[in-house]
Amino acid sequence: MVLAKYEVEAALFEEKQAISTGRLKEDNPLDDSEDFLSLCDGCRRGDLKLCQERIQEGVNINARDRFDYTPLTLVSGYAVISQRHTAFKYNDGF
Numbered sequence: 001m002v003l004a005k006y007e008v009e010a011a012l013f014e015e016k017q018a019i020s021t022g023r024l025k026e027d028n029p030l031d032d033s034e035d036f037l038s039l040c041d042g043c044r045r046g047d048l049k050l051c052q053e054r055i056q057e058g059v060n061i062n063a064r065d066r067f068d069y070t071p072l073t074l075v076s077g078y079a080v081i082s083q084r085h086t087a088f089k090y091n092d093g094f
Contacts, residue, residue: 028064
């Protein structure tokens with residue numbers, strides 16, 4: 001079933017209202033703590049050790065940064081870039 005634009009907008013508005021009143025918990029809350037930002041930085045750089053340390057410390061891996069990225073989004077971007085770099089490096093004889 002495909003919803004019309006106004007139906008989607010109405011549903012998103014209702015969800016936002018429910019979150020702001022406390023009736024619904026936001027799945028991916030904004031987190032600008034130093035530990036979370038450190039986790040995000042580790043995900044961007046592919047630093048597995050740092051990521052493991054932050055996760056073991058209990059950092060919320062479902063949170064999002066101020067750019068609306070989650071750690072999973074960031075580490076996925078790192079993986080794609082690394083894969084392309086490796087393919088380029090070995091396919092062009094470098």
